[in-house]
Amino acid sequence: MSQYSTSTICALATAPGIGAIAIIRLSGEDAITICNKVFKGKDLSKVESHTAHFGTIRDGEKIIDEVLVTVFKGRKSFTGENSVEISTHGSPYIQQQVLQLLLKNGAESAGPGEFTLRAFLNGKLDLSQAEAVADVIAANSETSHELAMSQMRGGFSNEIQKLREELIHFASLIELELDFGEEDVEFADRDDLKKLVTKLNTALISLISSFDYGNVIKTGVPVAIVGKPNAGKSTLLNSLLKEDRAIVSAIAGTTRDTIEEILNINGVQFRFIDTAGLRETTDEIEKIGVDKAFEQIEKSAIYLYLFDINALSLKEVEADLSQLNTEIPRLIIANKTDLVDATKLVEFDKLNCYFISAKENNSIETLKDVLFKAVNERLVKTNDVVVTNARHHEALSKANESLNTVLEGLENNITGDFLAMDIRQALHQLGMITGDITTDDLLENIFSKFCIGK
DSSP: TTTTOOSOOEESSOSSEEEEEEEEESSSHHHHHHHHHHESSSGGSSSSSTEEEEEEEEEETEEEEEEEEEEEEESSSSSSSSSEEEEEOOOOOHHHHHHHHHTTTTEEOOOOOOHHHHHTTSSSOOHHHHHHHHHHHHHHHHHHHHHHHHHTTTHHHHHHHHHHHHEEEEEHHHHHHTTTTGGGGSSSSSHHHHHHHHHHHHHHHHHHHHHHHHHHHOEEEEEEEEESSSHHHHHHHHHHHOOSSSSOSSSSSSSSOEEEEEEEEEEEEEEEEEOOOOOOOOOOHHHHHHHHHHHHHHOSSSSEEEEEEOOHHHHHHHHHHHTTTTSSEEEEEEEEEEESSSSHHHHHGGGTOEEOBTTTBBBBBHHHHHHHHHHHHHHHOEEEEEOHHHHHHHHHHHHHHHHHHHHHHHHTHHHHHHHHEEEOOOOOHHHHHTTSOOOOOOOHHHHHTTBOOO
16 A cells, blocks of 8 residues: 555545446645546536536547546545546446546555555544544444444544543653752642543543444344254244244244344344254264353344244243353243143243243244344434544553553652653553654554545
8 A cells, every 4th residue: 555655646436337427536735637548527626616517528539428527625525635536437447548548647546545545644534533434334223324324423432532631741740840850849739630631541441342233233132042953043043034034933942053144123133043952962963052042142143032832831941041041131932822721821930031932923023122222222323423443442441451550650659750651641541542643554554444535
């Protein structure tokens, strides 16, 4: 990636392949000049920013395509430098011809994420906002889209900047004390510093704890479906998806590996994992499947314990539940209720279970609503600041550790030079989130994951 190149770059901004329209982007000091060389229409150097102009792209006298060219000038563009977007017909041949023509006239091919990188380097976005651009593109549900949009608009970075600015004030006073070390002067009130660090730590802990929510929203809420063989787990998965995804059979042990499918419920992506039936077995392959089922429970945000209300007694179900992880939230679901009398339903009421018939699709929509509410109640609301990025989570955790060390130092009356060292470390970690502090390796790692053209 030409990270710090000042050359004019170009790339296809829309998905490759055949489509109604394709958009080719240019950005750099010479973007308008280069486009003018191949565009027959208005003189783009004389038009206003944010205006679109119809004309043709030509290689000499040869017309490549009729196009619409949109011009963005200087700081008014996404990248903070002259930019042009050429809307062509969506033929792959036309796309390549236009790109080759731009390269021939002085442009260079953009690297992954190079347009967004330039927006960051030119101060149009901070680093967390730039990373949110990729999340907006990858958003696959209403909730993940809302979180990504909030971060791209600066919701998260504004919170970090506030925390950092408050800490910088005290850091400067501590540093000032060090300049007058021989005179034993104290500029930073230690009680006020302790209150500030405690307040900042509370805010950091809240952000750190939100990562569990942010991560599952970004990647999908993992939900394992577990229970004994023939409880109807595969039928339930098929019923949730409204398609025959898993093999259903009366033969116990049909599912020997996990089957994963995604379902959107009320704007949230859920990843349902159908697992092997929980039982003692001498079949080595089935045993591996049973072990995987227990592994999936540990990885779940919530799991569904499903049982056949006709085949098991209340004591057998309670014995099953006692062997499963009780720290992870779960829903207890009685299946095949279309085949049982009301007396038995009353007997199982003490479990606070949900009664369904996966085969007959009875109460499946209700189960979806219950599952959504169970997850939503446990997690923070989307209008709060939420951490969705693992890099941010790591930096916040390290900043929290540094501030804890500051508090310990204040308790032990350590000198200002040691306090300053830990405060600097906390500031460094917060600065790494927003890009106030960066390294070439960090930028390369972040932007190399972007698609070319963004």
